[in-house]
Amino acid sequence: MSMNQLIERIAALQNPTVAGLDPKLDYVPEYLRKEAFASTDDPLEGAARALLAFNKGLIDQLWDIVPAVKPQAAYYEMYGWQGMRTLHETISYAHEKGMYVIIDGKRNDIGSTMEAYATAHLGKTLVEGRPVPAFNGDCLTVNGYLGSDGIAPLLKICNEEDKGIFVLVKTSNPSSGELQDRKIGEKTIYETMAEMCEKWGGMAPGSYGYTAVGAVVGATYPEQLRELRAKAPSTFFLVPGYGAQGGGAADVAGAFDRNGLGAVINSSRGIMCAYQKAGCDAHEYALAARKEALRMKDDIMSEVKEIRLP
Amino acid sequence: MSMNQLIERIAALQNPTVAGLDPKLDYVPEYLRKEAFASTDDPLEGAARALLAFNKGLIDQLWDIVPAVKPQAAYYEMYGWQGMRTLHETISYAHEKGMYVIIDGKRNDIGSTMEAYATAHLGKTLVEGRPVPAFNGDCLTVNGYLGSDGIAPLLKICNEEDKGIFVLVKTSNPSSGELQDRKIGEKTIYETMAEMCEKWGGMAPGSYGYTAVGAVVGATYPEQLRELRAKAPSTFFLVPGYGAQGGGAADVAGAFDRNGLGAVINSSRGIMCAYQKAGCDAHEYALAARKEALRMKDDIMSEVKEIRLP
Numbered sequence: 001m002s003m004n005q006l007i008e009r010i011a012a013l014q015n016p017t018v019a020g021l022d023p024k025l026d027y028v029p030e031y032l033r034k035e036a037f038a039s040t041d042d043p044l045e046g047a048a049r050a051l052l053a054f055n056k057g058l059i060d061q062l063w064d065i066v067p068a069v070k071p072q073a074a075y076y077e078m079y080g081w082q083g084m085r086t087l088h089e090t091i092s093y094a095h096e097k098g099m100y101v102i103i104d105g106k107r108n109d110i111g112s113t114m115e116a117y118a119t120a121h122l123g124k125t126l127v128e129g130r131p132v133p134a135f136n137g138d139c140l141t142v143n144g145y146l147g148s149d150g151i152a153p154l155l156k157i158c159n160e161e162d163k164g165i166f167v168l169v170k171t172s173n174p175s176s177g178e179l180q181d182r183k184i185g186e187k188t189i190y191e192t193m194a195e196m197c198e199k200w201g202g203m204a205p206g207s208y209g210y211t212a213v214g215a216v217v218g219a220t221y222p223e224q225l226r227e228l229r230a231k232a233p234s235t236f237f238l239v240p241g242y243g244a245q246g247g248g249a250a251d252v253a254g255a256f257d258r259n260g261l262g263a264v265i266n267s268s269r270g271i272m273c274a275y276q277k278a279g280c281d282a283h284e285y286a287l288a289a290r291k292e293a294l295r296m297k298d299d300i301m302s303e304v305k306e307i308r309l310p
Numbered sequence: 311m312s313m314n315q316l317i318e319r320i321a322a323l324q325n326p327t328v329a330g331l332d333p334k335l336d337y338v339p340e341y342l343r344k345e346a347f348a349s350t351d352d353p354l355e356g357a358a359r360a361l362l363a364f365n366k367g368l369i370d371q372l373w374d375i376v377p378a379v380k381p382q383a384a385y386y387e388m389y390g391w392q393g394m395r396t397l398h399e400t401i402s403y404a405h406e407k408g409m410y411v412i413i414d415g416k417r418n419d420i421g422s423t424m425e426a427y428a429t430a431h432l433g434k435t436l437v438e439g440r441p442v443p444a445f446n447g448d449c450l451t452v453n454g455y456l457g458s459d460g461i462a463p464l465l466k467i468c469n470e471e472d473k474g475i476f477v478l479v480k481t482s483n484p485s486s487g488e489l490q491d492r493k494i495g496e497k498t499i500y501e502t503m504a505e506m507c508e509k510w511g512g513m514a515p516g517s518y519g520y521t522a523v524g525a526v527v528g529a530t531y532p533e534q535l536r537e538l539r540a541k542a543p544s545t546f547f548l549v550p551g552y553g554a555q556g557g558g559a560a561d562v563a564g565a566f567d568r569n570g571l572g573a574v575i576n577s578s579r580g581i582m583c584a585y586q587k588a589g590c591d592a593h594e595y596a597l598a599a600r601k602e603a604l605r606m607k608d609d610i611m612s613e614v615k616e617i618r619l620p
Binding site for chain 1: 332334335343347353354356357382384385387388389390391392393394395397398416417418419420421423424426427429430431435436437438440442444445453454455456457458459460478481482483484485486487488489490492493494495499502503506
């Protein structure tokens with residue numbers, strides 16, 4: 001699916017949010033863990049099965065109201081190759097349900113190695129002359145520290161396979177300013193990176209005023225969000241930091257354009273762990289996630305009002 | 311294994327090099343590919359088996375002369391979770407042979423997510439109360455764009471599990487200067503990053519004058535290598551870009567201190583694909599790799615002369 005299709009899904013559902021699937025084993029209800037570990041003696045295999053069951057339950061309750069999921073690669077790698085199989089199966093399942101999938105991997109490297117990452121997460125691997133998708137995401141988060149060499153192979157796949165990327169610009173963490181806020185002449189590093197996104201986006205055009213090259217800008221820095229919305233008008237934003245990290249609807253309002261487009265707001269723990277907070281039966285974890293996803297949608301739409309395709 | 315043990319192995323073998331294991335299927339001799347694809351119908355499974363056989367053959371010929379291997383995660387991810395299993399099995403096999411393993415993943419994220427990457431690649435994952443290593447590298451390459459929040463969880467594991475990291479400082483690619491050479495006040499971004507490495511290293515001390523926090527500095531920028539060796543005296547360098555990317559022995563000479571320590575020089579394609587260049591029988595690919603590894607060692611030692619533990 002292309003970034004255009006993400007935008008269309010956002011408009012159709014009137015919901016500019018994405019559910020982060022960062023499934024630590026601690027988040028998985030005991031009954032699912034018990035079932036999974038009863039089926040195998042291998043601890044990582046058991047963990048991988050538990051996470052897949054957890055994710056499928058969440059997707060079943062989210063696909064008709066939330067346009068996209070964002071699995072965070074770290075939480076799958078943590079459970080070894082078995083965890084990576086769960087990442088693959090989660091992506092397939094989300095696609096079956098029509099959801100857009102952003103792999104949050106923050107990958108970065110140069111030339112042929114970046115090409116390998118692009119192939120792994122967005123493209124098709126050539127195996128004895130046969131193209132096979134490896135993880136098959138629709139979009140990948142990437143780190144631009146290495147410059148254009150690291151982005152060029154991604155632009156190629158964005159164009160050829162109709163995929164997208166989000167480049168880290170201003171991250172949501174407290175220490176993001178240590179490097180990102182430092183000034184190169186008149187401009188901060190994050191502004192410089194946003195300008196690079198606009199430039200790269202010119203090489204991977206899209207529709208509705210946005211390119212296939214987006215940017216990650218944290219909800220925890222509302223001023224910078226507003227500033228960057230103005231300075232990078234054709235760059236779609238992925239906004240982490242809503243909810244658990246402290247950002248609210250008013251904080252993310254500046255990320256949207258006058259059509260209510262321009263950003264997708266992520267919540268991970270807030271949705272995955274809603275059942276713990278609500279103190280409800282663990283068997284109802286997915287229903288609790290649905291309720292929280294609807295609450296978050298209403299919260300953000302109270303600022304955005306309406307999403308229109310131009 | 312700790313960074314100290316890498317240094318000891320380098321001194322014992324009088325060889326400051328690391329063999330990059332970036333196994334694209336194209337590099338694998340036909341006889342190994344045939345064997346692997348005859349054993350399964352699944353293309354990614356076949357690829358994963360072929361890569362593992364290729365890697366094991368290389369390790370068999372390298373373990374007694376080269377101190378370390380550096381598998382590049384991208385080339386395993388490209389073959390899906392099956393490829394990630396091969397990454398895991400390659401690391402186990404290298405450890406059996408006593409080699410130090412640097413996972414080249416350039417991972418980066420914040421807080422709990424970076425903790426998950428650190429656990430995945432260097433630590434042990436807690437599964438129902440039981441600590442299980444997932445990929446079990448000795449060292450991980452990381453990207454510091456997100457600042458200290460992204461590095462703190464790694465320092466914790468470096469200290470607790472005696473592991474190490476290499477932070478990207480000045481990468482070997484042509485466009486590395488687009489961001490890294492820009493000036494923040496008087497200093498370039500790569501100098502600023504090197505200073506951050508020295509600071510982080512202070513929180514993860516080691517022996518022989520170096521900390522557990524190293525830096526990636528490309529062989530293709532010899533002046534910057536020399537400059538950074540002086541400015542970051544307790545930061546061990548991982549130096550890519552020798553051979554295929556154009557760096558020679560004279561270019562990397564500045565990376566070493568007066569004891570001949572301070573750096574480990576990587577070659578990937580040069581070693582893996584030596585058999586193609588030498589035009590020898592593909593069955594002899596591992597022997598060709600050994601010859602090239604010895605040639606590279608002699609080449610670099612012609613500059614370094616002798617490696618002494620202080």
